[in-house]
Amino acid sequence: MVVASSPGKLILLGEHAVVYGRPAVAVAVDLRLRVEARLSGVCRVNGYPMDWRYHSYMVKSMERHWSGPPLDVITGGELPPGSGLGSSAALTSAFNLCLMEMSGEHDEKELARRSYGVELAIQSNASPIDTSTVTHGQGIMVSPEREEGHLWSLSRGDTEWHVHHCQVPELSLVIGNTGVHAPTGPLVAKVRRFYESNAFAKEVVDEIGQITREGLVCLRHNDVTRLGELMTRDHRLLAILGVSSPELDKLVEASLPHSYGAKLTGAGGGGSMVALTDDPGRVAAVIRRRGGTPYVVRTGVPGTMLEV
Numbered sequence: 001m002v003v004a005s006s007p008g009k010l011i012l013l014g015e016h017a018v019v020y021g022r023p024a025v026a027v028a029v030d031l032r033l034r035v036e037a038r039l040s041g042v043c044r045v046n047g048y049p050m051d052w053r054y055h056s057y058m059v060k061s062m063e064r065h066w067s068g069p070p071l072d073v074i075t076g077g078e079l080p081p082g083s084g085l086g087s088s089a090a091l092t093s094a095f096n097l098c099l100m101e102m103s104g105e106h107d108e109k110e111l112a113r114r115s116y117g118v119e120l121a122i123q124s125n126a127s128p129i130d131t132s133t134v135t136h137g138q139g140i141m142v143s144p145e146r147e148e149g150h151l152w153s154l155s156r157g158d159t160e161w162h163v164h165h166c167q168v169p170e171l172s173l174v175i176g177n178t179g180v181h182a183p184t185g186p187l188v189a190k191v192r193r194f195y196e197s198n199a200f201a202k203e204v205v206d207e208i209g210q211i212t213r214e215g216l217v218c219l220r221h222n223d224v225t226r227l228g229e230l231m232t233r234d235h236r237l238l239a240i241l242g243v244s245s246p247e248l249d250k251l252v253e254a255s256l257p258h259s260y261g262a263k264l265t266g267a268g269g270g271g272s273m274v275a276l277t278d279d280p281g282r283v284a285a286v287i288r289r290r291g292g293t294p295y296v297v298r299t300g301v302p303g304t305m306l307e308v
Helices: 052-065 087-102 108-123 129-136 184-197 199-221 224-240 246-258 280-289
Strands: 002-013 024-039 071-077 139-143 150-156 159-165 172-177 261-265 272-276 293-298 305-307
Touching: 002 087, 002 129, 002 199, 002 224, 002 261, 002 272, 024 087, 024 129, 024 199, 024 293, 052 087, 052 108, 071 087, 087 108, 087 129, 087 305, 108 129, 108 150, 129 139, 129 150, 129 159, 172 246, 172 280, 184 199, 199 224, 224 246, 224 261, 224 272, 246 261, 246 272, 246 280, 280 293
Parallel strands: none
Antiparallel strands: 002 024, 002 305, 024 071, 024 139, 139 159, 150 159, 172 272, 172 293, 261 272
């Protein structure tokens, strides 16, 4: 039997702008998903037959990276599905680490490559941000060039991403899930139409890139005050690009009086927001009163790993 776990993730700065060659910063958070796998006579997941309709990431992983007997798999943990916190990436990375361990392999770069390949096969337009963050832990910075702290490079067609280690201090964050599911693809396409037809949109994307660079400096110096200001400014810019929503704006505005800053995280349109705060209990309470589901999390956590 092998047990592995992966953290959740959130994008701290740079979503959408990363599509146009600007950097993005993502961090791992301490909501973890665990996968237990053992050799069996039949493939099962949590007692049910492994089925593409419900277990596509595991089925695709086994098709690509497993030649052994059937597996009995059990999943669990604190990471909520469908919340924009990288649950599919965490599942894919933890399950692939189980497969690698049972095959006598263990290499973080190869795990990131395999996990991204599976997500790309399932989602078609996935970037490596989610899988790289949950695989490596701590934090990562994705940029169009190799820079200090380079970990690995991954590509899709003509697009290449360079993934770098980003040292992240322990931050107190509250995630607010709106409960609204908004597919990523249409939001990315919406921003692309705006970007290609409007010079102002290009200026907005440029400013998001500048904010992300400044945010990296704040992380290195643990300057939470300025980092929070940058997060709030980033949210305003993402709203200009049309990827916020009334539900997200409501949770962000409710959080700001008790936070250094707050913003949507991920593709937007719904999903989740995040607030940087020294008073997580109060922020969680206001998010709950405004109809969101709060999760108090911390950063500076390890990536995908084997558990004893």
